[in-house]
Amino acid sequence: MSQAHYRTCNLCEAMCGVVIHTEEGLEGEGVRITSVKGDQNDPFSRGHICAKAIALKTLQEDPDRLRYPMKRTTDGWQEISWQQAFDEVEQGIKAVQAKYGRHAVGFYVGNPTVHNLGATLFVPPLMAALHSKNKFSATSVDQLPHMLAALQMFGHQLLLPIPDVDNTDFMLMLGANPAASNGSLMTGGDIMGRIKGIQQRGGRVVVLDPRRTETAQQVGEHIFIKPASDVYFLAALLHVLFKETTLNKAAIEQQALGLEMLELAVESFSPERVATVTGIEAAVIRQLAHDFAKAERAVCYGRMGVCTQEFGGVSAWLINAINVVTGNLDKVGGALFNHPAVDLVGLTSSSPALRGSFNRYQSRVRGLPEFNGELPVAVLAEEILTEGKGQIKALITHAGNPVLSTPNGQQVDQALASLDFMVAIDIYLNETTRHAHIILPPTGVLEHGHYDLVFNILAVRNVSKYSPPLLTPPDNTRHDWQILLELAARFNANNAKEKWLWQGIKRIVERLQPEGILDLLLQLGPYGQLPLGLTPVAAQSSQLLIKALNAFPPTHGVARQLKQLLTATPLNGKAQGLSLAKLKANPHGLDLGALQPSLAERICTPDRKVILAPHLYLAELSRAFTQLNAHQRREPNQFLLIGRRHIRSNNSWLHNSLPLIKGKNRCTAMMNQADASALAVNEGDMIRVKSRVGDITLPVEIVDDMMTGVISIPHGFGHHRQGTQLSIAEGKAGVSMNDITDEHYVDGISGTAALNGLAVTVLPMTAKTKAKKSKQIDVLN
Structure with missing residues (x-):
C-alpha cells in the first residue's frame, strides 16, 4: 500500500x-x-x-554510499566498529596536537553541511573543541563577499538583503543564473516562475553575464559583460546615479552614513571610462542607471559570478550601495530583510562576538584574513605543505570535496596525501576522502529529520516547515549530529573532570536531539511562545540546556548569552504559538507572511544606520581604478575563464546519480564561434586549457551565447582519480575546472577564491599533443 x-x-x-x-x-x-x-x-x-529532486531517492539507494566506519590500511579499506573508529580518531587528532600544537589540526566544512539540521547545529561545537585557527569552509569559494558586506554595512554577517522578487518592477542581475541554481542567497520555490512574474506584470529583468545563460534566455533582456569587470560597471552605474539622476539625499541620510564619501569614491568611474574594460557601451550603462532610478520598485542582485572574482568584495558592497542610494533598501519590491521562524540574527545580535568577525588574525603563510573564525580555503594546501610552526598536520572534513571544489585542486590533492592523519565525515569514498585514514559515514538524507535553519534566513517569504524522518536507518548507523557530538565531547575531555562534564552534556543533548533544540529555537523566535508558555517539550529542552550551561564558568561568553536568551522575558510581541508540534501538524509547511521593511529593528551598527562607505572598500575601489588599463590587454590565445552550473547538478556528489548525470557530455568548454574559428577547432574537438597551476583537456562546445574571448567550463567534474568508489561518476569523469584555477588569484579584501575572470591559454590539440597528453595521464593514474 x-x-x-x-x-x-x-x-x-x-x-x-x-x-x-x-x-x-x-x-x-x-x-x-x-x-x-x-x-x-x-x-x-x-x-x-526540478530534476535534482530524484536524487533524494538515488542518493538514499546508492550502492556506493558508505554506511559504516572505514579504515584505510595497507591492504585497502577495512570496515571497523564505531567504538574503534572514535577511539582511533581521538588518539590520532590528540597525538598530532600534542606533538605540533593545537593549530596543527585543520577542519574543512563542505556545502552540504548547511542543508542538514543536525550538522548545522553540531559542526560549530566540534570546530570549537579543536581550539584551532585553521578552520575552512565552502564559504570562501562562494558567498563570503556578501556576508562581509553585511557585516561591514549592517553590523551582522547574516543580515543579507533579499530581493523582493514577488513585488519588484525592475531586477538588475549580475553573475547569477537562477534557472540553473534555483536561486542563491535568494531562496524561493519556483524562483524562475517568480522572476518571470516580474515581466508578466509589466516589469523588467536585465541580466548582465559573459554568457547568455539559461536565465537570460528565459527572461529576454541580456547584456554581455566581460568577466571580473562587474566592479567597473557597478561604480559607473553609481557615478551616473549621483551625477544625472535625482536622489533623495535627505532620505538616504536618514537611513545611512557616508553618502558624500561614496559619491566621491565613484567620481572617476564615468561610463566612458569603463566602457572598454566592461565591454558595455557608455550609453547602455547610462540608460540602465536612469531606468533603474526611475523604476518605482527596483532591486540590484549579484551572486556567484560577482563573488568569486578579484574584486568580488567591493562588487558585493556596491550592489548594496546601489539599492541604498536609489531608496530600494528596506522597501517592498526592493531588497528586504526577513524574519525567519528560527531567528539566528535576533538570537545573536546582542553579542558583537556572535555577529561575525573579520581580520582578527591572518593565515600563517600568505597572511590572508580570517572571517567569522575561518581562513580562506585558498590557503589550505599551502598551510599543509609549508613547514614550520603552525603547519597543518591533520585534517577533519565534513561533507566536503575540496580536491574538486577549491582552487588548484592538484595541489590540494598533493597536500592531503602528505597529512599525518585525516578524518572524513562523509557518505562517499571520493576524490578527497580517499586520503582519509578514517571515514565516518552518517545516515542518509531521508533517514533523519530536516529543517532549513540557514536558507529560511535567505527566503523571499517568511515560511517554516519541518520534515520528519521518512526511513528508519539501518541498525548500528549514526546521524551526523551523533558523530559530531561524540567527537566534540572527546576532544573537550583532556582530564577526568572535563571528561565527566562533557559526558554529562553529551547525555543531555542526546535526550534533546536536534528536534528538541529546534522546538526551543522556534518558540524563542518571532512567531513562538513567550517563555512562560513554552510547550512541555520546549520547556524540558530549556531546562536541560540551562542545566548543561551551568556547568560552564561564568566567563564563558557563548554559554552566558544562551542562558540569558533562555531566561529572558518577553521575547517578542508577535507570539503565534509556533512550535515543532505545530509544524508537525502542518506537514506542507506554514506561510508566515511576505517580507516587510524592518531595517530599523534589525540593523546592528553602533549608530543604527547603514555604513555606506567602509574604509576597506574605498581603498579596494581605488586599487581597482589603478588596474583599469591592465584589464584591456589580451595575449594571443588568451581567454578569460568562467564557470557554469547545470540544473541537474549542485556539487560533485550529485554526479553519482545516474538520472542526473546521464545524457550528453556536460563537461565541455563553451566558446563563441568566432573564437573557435580563430583557433581552427570544430564542435567536439579537444582543446588544452592552461594556467599557471596546470592544464586540462576537454572538448569544445560552440555556442552563440558566449562573449568573445571568454571560455566557460563547469564545476564539479574530474572523477578520474584512482582510489574512489563512485561508479556512476567515473563513467562521466570529465575534468576539474579547479585543476587550473589559481589559489593566488583571490578577492583582494576577503581572500575568497577568484574562480572567474582568470586568464588562461587555449590551444587546439594536434594528433601529436593528444598522444603526449594521453601518455601523461597514464603516468599520473
Whole structure:
C-alpha cells in the first residue's frame, strides 16, 4: 500500500516541497520509494520541483554510499566498529596536537553541511573543541563577499538583503543564473516562475553575464559583460546615479552614513571610462542607471559570478550601495530583510562576538584574513605543505570535496596525501576522502529529520516547515549530529573532570536531539511562545540546556548569552504559538507572511544606520581604478575563464546519480564561434586549457551565447582519480575546472577564491599533443 510523505528537498537552496510515495517491499526489502513529485500544497514552492529532486531517492539507494566506519590500511579499506573508529580518531587528532600544537589540526566544512539540521547545529561545537585557527569552509569559494558586506554595512554577517522578487518592477542581475541554481542567497520555490512574474506584470529583468545563460534566455533582456569587470560597471552605474539622476539625499541620510564619501569614491568611474574594460557601451550603462532610478520598485542582485572574482568584495558592497542610494533598501519590491521562524540574527545580535568577525588574525603563510573564525580555503594546501610552526598536520572534513571544489585542486590533492592523519565525515569514498585514514559515514538524507535553519534566513517569504524522518536507518548507523557530538565531547575531555562534564552534556543533548533544540529555537523566535508558555517539550529542552550551561564558568561568553536568551522575558510581541508540534501538524509547511521593511529593528551598527562607505572598500575601489588599463590587454590565445552550473547538478556528489548525470557530455568548454574559428577547432574537438597551476583537456562546445574571448567550463567534474568508489561518476569523469584555477588569484579584501575572470591559454590539440597528453595521464593514474 502506497504512503505519502511530505518533505522539503534539501539538495539546493530553493526549499521546494516534495511528496515522496513509498510502499512496503518484498519480505526483507523494507520500504521502497516509488515516486518523488512536487507538493502542490506547499505554500512556498506551489508544486514546483526540478530534476535534482530524484536524487533524494538515488542518493538514499546508492550502492556506493558508505554506511559504516572505514579504515584505510595497507591492504585497502577495512570496515571497523564505531567504538574503534572514535577511539582511533581521538588518539590520532590528540597525538598530532600534542606533538605540533593545537593549530596543527585543520577542519574543512563542505556545502552540504548547511542543508542538514543536525550538522548545522553540531559542526560549530566540534570546530570549537579543536581550539584551532585553521578552520575552512565552502564559504570562501562562494558567498563570503556578501556576508562581509553585511557585516561591514549592517553590523551582522547574516543580515543579507533579499530581493523582493514577488513585488519588484525592475531586477538588475549580475553573475547569477537562477534557472540553473534555483536561486542563491535568494531562496524561493519556483524562483524562475517568480522572476518571470516580474515581466508578466509589466516589469523588467536585465541580466548582465559573459554568457547568455539559461536565465537570460528565459527572461529576454541580456547584456554581455566581460568577466571580473562587474566592479567597473557597478561604480559607473553609481557615478551616473549621483551625477544625472535625482536622489533623495535627505532620505538616504536618514537611513545611512557616508553618502558624500561614496559619491566621491565613484567620481572617476564615468561610463566612458569603463566602457572598454566592461565591454558595455557608455550609453547602455547610462540608460540602465536612469531606468533603474526611475523604476518605482527596483532591486540590484549579484551572486556567484560577482563573488568569486578579484574584486568580488567591493562588487558585493556596491550592489548594496546601489539599492541604498536609489531608496530600494528596506522597501517592498526592493531588497528586504526577513524574519525567519528560527531567528539566528535576533538570537545573536546582542553579542558583537556572535555577529561575525573579520581580520582578527591572518593565515600563517600568505597572511590572508580570517572571517567569522575561518581562513580562506585558498590557503589550505599551502598551510599543509609549508613547514614550520603552525603547519597543518591533520585534517577533519565534513561533507566536503575540496580536491574538486577549491582552487588548484592538484595541489590540494598533493597536500592531503602528505597529512599525518585525516578524518572524513562523509557518505562517499571520493576524490578527497580517499586520503582519509578514517571515514565516518552518517545516515542518509531521508533517514533523519530536516529543517532549513540557514536558507529560511535567505527566503523571499517568511515560511517554516519541518520534515520528519521518512526511513528508519539501518541498525548500528549514526546521524551526523551523533558523530559530531561524540567527537566534540572527546576532544573537550583532556582530564577526568572535563571528561565527566562533557559526558554529562553529551547525555543531555542526546535526550534533546536536534528536534528538541529546534522546538526551543522556534518558540524563542518571532512567531513562538513567550517563555512562560513554552510547550512541555520546549520547556524540558530549556531546562536541560540551562542545566548543561551551568556547568560552564561564568566567563564563558557563548554559554552566558544562551542562558540569558533562555531566561529572558518577553521575547517578542508577535507570539503565534509556533512550535515543532505545530509544524508537525502542518506537514506542507506554514506561510508566515511576505517580507516587510524592518531595517530599523534589525540593523546592528553602533549608530543604527547603514555604513555606506567602509574604509576597506574605498581603498579596494581605488586599487581597482589603478588596474583599469591592465584589464584591456589580451595575449594571443588568451581567454578569460568562467564557470557554469547545470540544473541537474549542485556539487560533485550529485554526479553519482545516474538520472542526473546521464545524457550528453556536460563537461565541455563553451566558446563563441568566432573564437573557435580563430583557433581552427570544430564542435567536439579537444582543446588544452592552461594556467599557471596546470592544464586540462576537454572538448569544445560552440555556442552563440558566449562573449568573445571568454571560455566557460563547469564545476564539479574530474572523477578520474584512482582510489574512489563512485561508479556512476567515473563513467562521466570529465575534468576539474579547479585543476587550473589559481589559489593566488583571490578577492583582494576577503581572500575568497577568484574562480572567474582568470586568464588562461587555449590551444587546439594536434594528433601529436593528444598522444603526449594521453601518455601523461597514464603516468599520473
